Amino acid sequence: MKKSLEEIVEGCLNGIPATIEEALELEATETTRALAEAADRVRRRWDRPGVDTCSIVNARSGRCPENCKWCAQSRHHSTGVEEYDSIPESELIKAVRLNTSKGVARFSLVTSGRRVTGKDLERFCDMYRLIERESQGRLSMCASMGLLGLEEMKALKAAGVKRYHCNLETASDFFPTLCSTHTHDDKLRTIAAAREAGMEVCSGGIIGMGENMRQRLTLAAEARDAGAVSIPVNILTPVKGTPLENTPLISEEEIERSVALMKLVAPKSTLRFAGGRIRLSQPSNRRLLRGGVGGALVGDMLTTVGNRIDEDLAMFAEIDSPLPSDLD
DSSP: OOOOHHHHHHHHHTTOOOOHHHHHHHHHHSOHHHHHHHHHHHHHHHSOSSOEEEEEEEEEBSOBOOOOTTOTTBTTSOOOOOOBSSOOHHHHHHHHHHHHHTTOOEEEEEEOSSBOOHHHHHHHHHHHHHHHHHHTTOSEEEEEOBSOOHHHHHHHHHTTEEEEEOOOBSOTTTGGGTOSSSOHHHHHHHHHHHHHTTOEEEOOEEEOSSOOHHHHHHHHHHHHHTTOSEEEEEEOOOOTTSTTTTOOOOOHHHHHHHHHHHHHHSTTSEEEEOTTGGGSOHHHHHHHHTTTEEEEEOBOOSSSOOBOHHHHHHHHTTTTSOOOTTOO
16 A cells, blocks of 8 residues: 555654655655655754755866766866866865864865875875864865775775765666766775775765656665765756766756655755755755755865855755745
8 A cells, every 4th residue: 555645754754764666656646845844854853953064175186087977077078177186285275274164064075086096095195184183173074086995995084084975976777878987886885895994975966867756766775775874966067078968957846856755765864965056046945955955065066166155054044944935
């Protein structure tokens, strides 16, 4: 017998995720407002109060040998992205001081390329020790450095990194249509290594790349099952020069419905606003904050401009206010 929305929410409140089939049934039968209210109840049960904020810097840019169709940094595409081997120390210190002063909770170095190893890894570990000193321990440090093994993960952990980021990007059955130089299983092995080294895992993906709703929900379920405590939800920003440059944009309502359903599928994981949300209207951003989102990436992204930190923080302060009346 099919479960009602209330029955599914009660299960989520007790830590029992909605199945993909249950979520798809809700997608076919429930209003956007009903889904958002349900996801918000689940968020309030499992997420920390307020919005869990994080920020990133592009610590190594461009010339990536992987052929991910969405990515501006792949050397397979011609996008004009800036290329460099390492962020200057002065720029890193500037970013650390800014984020510390704004009260951002987490801070990550993100590098292009398949993986970081050897002397390059040592250099970035030194940067983490610099971040720790400059922030006086007030920034919780994260890393996103590709398909690492256990020994590299242990080195990052020893340098103070608490959380490792490795996006699954999309559902396992859709991933091969978007990238052929590495696999979904490669990512799962990386996530397992991070967890074995004692780090938390942040793993989500991008919606709007041509996947269907089932595949979005599968992404959430696969990230949940891999142990992700944080699931970033990026909205595709079609970049000129990439194979996805002409991909039609999905609507704000579709994004809102997708996020709400993903929260029901992964109730204990924090859904995190990430790249692409700058194109959304302020009402849509506010609806998402009362529709399942409990974390946010603030400031600029890797190769695209992000939202202003001060504007974000003011909006995040409203997260526990009533759901906006313009959500039908």
